[in-house]
Amino acid sequence: MENRPALLLCPPDFYGVEYVINPWMEGNVHRANHELAIQQWRAFADVLQRNARVELALPQPHLPDMVFTANAGVVLGGNVVLSRFFHRERRGEEPHFRAWFAAHGFEIHELPRDLPFEGAGDALWDYERGVLWASYGQRTELEVHPLLAKLLGVEVVSLRLIDKRFYHLDTCFTPLEHSYVLYYPAVFDAYSNRAIEQRVPAEKRIAVSEIDAVNFACNAINIGAKIFVNKATEELKSRLVSAGFELIESPLDEFLKSGGAAKCLALRLDEPVPATAHALSTIESRVLQIEGHLLDSGLLDRAHELTIDSGGSFRILDFTLGKQHQSTSKATILVAAPSLQILEKINAQMIDLGAVLPDESIVDAELQTVVQQGVAPDDFYVTTIYPTEVRVNGRWLRVHNHRMDGVVVIDGEHAFCRLIRDLSASDKVVTGTLGVRTLRKMESRESRRSAHADEFGFMGAGVSSERRVELVVDEIAWELRRLRERGGKMVVVAGPVVIHTGGGEHLASLIRDGYVQALLGGNAIAVHDIEQALLGTSLGVDLQRGAPVRGGHRHHLRAINTIRRCGSIRAAVEQGALTRGIFYECVKNDVPFALAGSIRDDGPLPDTQMDLIKAQADYARLLRGAEMILMLSTMLHSIGVGNMTPAGVKLVCVDINPAVVTKLADRGSLESTGIVTDVGLFLSLLVQRLAA
Ligand SMILES: NC(=O)c1ccc[n+]([C@@H]2O[C@H](COP(=O)([O-])OP(=O)(O)OC[C@H]3O[C@@H](n4cnc5c(N)ncnc54)[C@H](O)[C@@H]3O)[C@@H](O)[C@H]2O)c1
Numbered sequence: 301m302e303n304r305p306a307l308l309l310c311p312p313d314f315y316g317v318e319y320v321i322n323p324w325m326e327g328n329v330h331r332a333n334h335e336l337a338i339q340q341w342r343a344f345a346d347v348l349q350r351n352a353r354v355e356l357a358l359p360q361p362h363l364p365d366m367v368f369t370a371n372a373g374v375v376l377g378g379n380v381v382l383s384r385f386f387h388r389e390r391r392g393e394e395p396h397f398r399a400w401f402a403a404h405g406f407e408i409h410e411l412p413r414d415l416p417f418e419g420a421g422d423a424l425w426d427y428e429r430g431v432l433w434a435s436y437g438q439r440t441e442l443e444v445h446p447l448l449a450k451l452l453g454v455e456v457v458s459l460r461l462i463d464k465r466f467y468h469l470d471t472c473f474t475p476l477e478h479s480y481v482l483y484y485p486a487v488f489d490a491y492s493n494r495a496i497e498q499r500v501p502a503e504k505r506i507a508v509s510e511i512d513a514v515n516f517a518c519n520a521i522n523i524g525a526k527i528f529v530n531k532a533t534e535e536l537k538s539r540l541v542s543a544g545f546e547l548i549e550s551p552l553d554e555f556l557k558s559g560g561a562a563k564c565l566a567l568r569l570d571e572p573v574p575a576t577a578h579a580l581s582t583i584e585s586r587v588l589q590i591e592g593h594l595l596d597s598g599l600l601d602r603a604h605e606l607t608i609d610s611g612g613s614f615r616i617l618d619f620t621l622g623k624q625h626q627s628t629s630k631a632t633i634l635v636a637a638p639s640l641q642i643l644e645k646i647n648a649q650m651i652d653l654g655a656v657l658p659d660e661s662i663v664d665a666e667l668q669t670v671v672q673q674g675v676a677p678d679d680f681y682v683t684t685i686y687p688t689e690v691r692v693n694g695r696w697l698r699v700h701n702h703r704m705d706g707v708v709v710i711d712g713e714h715a716f717c718r719l720i721r722d723l724s725a726s727d728k729v730v731t732g733t734l735g736v737r738t739l740r741k742m743e744s745r746e747s748r749r750s751a752h753a754d755e756f757g758f759m760g761a762g763v764s765s766e767r768r769v770e771l772v773v774d775e776i777a778w779e780l781r782r783l784r785e786r787g788g789k790m791v792v793v794a795g796p797v798v799i800h801t802g803g804g805e806h807l808a809s810l811i812r813d814g815y816v817q818a819l820l821g822g823n824a825i826a827v828h829d830i831e832q833a834l835l836g837t838s839l840g841v842d843l844q845r846g847a848p849v850r851g852g853h854r855h856h857l858r859a860i861n862t863i864r865r866c867g868s869i870r871a872a873v874e875q876g877a878l879t880r881g882i883f884y885e886c887v888k889n890d891v892p893f894a895l896a897g898s899i900r901d902d903g904p905l906p907d908t909q910m911d912l913i914k915a916q917a918d919y920a921r922l923l924r925g926a927e928m929i930l931m932l933s934t935m936l937h938s939i940g941v942g943n944m945t946p947a948g949v950k951l952v953c954v955d956i957n958p959a960v961v962t963k964l965a966d967r968g969s970l971e972s973t974g975i976v977t978d979v980g981l982f983l984s985l986l987v988q989r990l991a992a
Contacts, residue, residue, distance in 0.1 A: 308357060324556065371418045371420070437460040482518050485507050516556060525546055583637070586647060589632050590633065654738060664734075699717050789925050793937050799832055962974065
């Protein structure tokens with residue numbers, strides 16, 4: 301019986317639910333039945349003793365979770381890496397387990413103080429694959445993984461846990477004999493599921509249902525063909541039997557009240573490591589610096605959130621707090637990710653928050669040459685709305701023609717933003733995120749809060765909805781007057797709802813009065829405006845009476861037909877066929893317009909550009925130099941325009957649907973305002989305010 305595995309257990313003398321450090325403990329404080337817990341543990345220990353050599357740690361008063369020995373450390377081939385508990389409540393266990401391992405001749409490794417790691421709860425050895433599956437995201441810090449690889453001399457595969465109920469890897473994942481893996485996929489992020497699928501073929505993956513997962517069926521001890529668990533459904537049992545296993549249930553529900561079961565109660569002490577094992581971890585990390593009103597404007601929170609949401613880990617190495625109201629704070633951050641690809645993704649978002657590499661590690665941007673026209677090299681840097689600089693030959697170059705969703709092309713001493721389709725073979729394109737930075741306006745302490753107040757102004761406490769709109773419209777009117785006085789450029793993007801809501805006459809008057817320098821839209825705004833001008837209806841509805849006109853549905857097509865007969869909107873104005881309305885005013889006042897086609901379009905009008913690449917170019921041309929853009933009730937065209945517009949241009953988005961306003965106004969830039977209201981009312985109020 302000498303090849304029986306060795307397990308460390310700790311009797312539950314002081315076990316109880318004394319505090320809450322996981323969702324299972326909520327509502328269970330002082331509710332564990334101590335007698336029953338002891339009975340369940342004894343029965344479980346007896347079963348294990350028949351199959352393994354059991355060692356015991358001495359339980360300690362006031363350390364109720366010491367019974368969960370799996371969290372003492374991870375043991376591989378005579379080495380133990382001790383845990384550094386995430387929660388203060390469990391840190392008292394550390395010296396006792398340390399003493400036990402020292403007394404039993406293990407080589408002890410300790411991690412730096414500030415790096416949480418919870419032992420075999422978060423690190424499971426897979427002998428047949430020769431890899432240590434290690435998790436992060438709940439209790440263990442990702443940065444621990446490369447240290448485990450180095451200290452234990454093994455390959456570590458990092459998996460991220462995203463469900464608080466499954467706070468340790470061993471609550472939802474167990475490597476089994478014959479290369480099987482028993483696991484609950486729903487609690488891993490997509491990258492981690494891919495990592496599992498790449499290493500474990502489908503026929504070896506035993507995915508459990510939620511019911512088995514919450515009964516801790518994956519919290520299993522596997523010895524030879526036997527699997528010891530709290531309980532499992534008949535369905536899981538029969539799958540395991542057909543894979544050649546025998547499932548042995550031992551009720552442990554008193555321990556489930558603390559969020560632990562079979563595997564948590566035992567630590568394997570003698571896992572063998574094959575001689576061929578070698579240290580390997582794909583974890584990549586980078587130090588970044590960020591400066592600004594980091595706390596008040598929420599910048600640091602956002603940096604933290606985006607790192608965690610993207611699957612990385614985030615640690616503040618240094619923080620200097622700005623002490624005066626206007627002085628800024630500075631943080632040095634270590635960002636780690638399970639792969640270079642994820643690190644680059646996080647870094648790209650960090651750059652948008654204004655993060656930079658520390659001076660000593662700044663390098664030139666990486667460049668790759670385009671080999672196929674209209675196709676960028678892999679890993680090309682994707683531009684965002686923020687003005688950007690790239691470092692080439694030790695100098696920072698400002699990117700010209702900046703817009704979002706472009707690539708950066710370096711031509712000698714100049715950097716340009718281009719769309720992928722416009723790339724030529726031999727263009728040099730920036731790849732990765734090194735040597736790239738964005739220039740952000742300093743966010744004020746209040747800006748973030750008030751940006752949200754704008755979007756959700758209607759729900760704002762103490763301000764009535766009408767009053768809120770009036771205030772915002774006053775501000776817009778004030779800016780429009782100033783813009784007109786200094787000869788600035790304001791562009792309107794408008795959808796057909798402007799006409800249906802009676803806003804057409806107001807938009808026409810803005811054009812007539814010189815507030816609009818270009819108009820963008822689709823076929824529909826023009827058709828409806830012209831139908832209204834020619835026949836007094838919009839889609840057959842009489843706007844004066846708000847009622848459909850007999851045979852009115854034909855009006856729409858008659859309007860299109862009239863313009864087609866004249867040749868164009870301009871020609872219709874010149875021939876006297878079109879005498880009023882938005883597009884009449886555009887022609888009369890030399891305000892250029894561009895109409896981009898869509899699959900919904902009737903006609904279309906001769907002016908509607910149905911070649912979308914040409915339509916995009918028309919939009920881009922008319923948007924050049926714009927200082928303010930008024931987006932009026934068109935999701936399609938507003939989003940298109942938003943994508944072409946760099947930060948620094950003031951965007952005002954008016955839509956009845958708050959979700960559309962949020963999508964358009966929340967670009968993370970400071971200059972956008974969203975107004976949730978009827979566009980007809982908005983335009984009428986704006987014209988009134990301008991006249992006042
Ligand atoms: N007959 C035609 O040729 C025809 C007809 C309709 C649309 N189209 C084309 O289809 C494309 C998309 O059309 P779109 O821009 O109308 O649709 P869209 O879905 O992009 O936008 C309509 C927006 O108006 C908002 N809205 C609705 N009522 C409102 C109100 N009272 N006040 C403020 N906002 C309001 C909606 O929430 C929505 O966001 C365009 O290119 C358009 O030209 C063509």
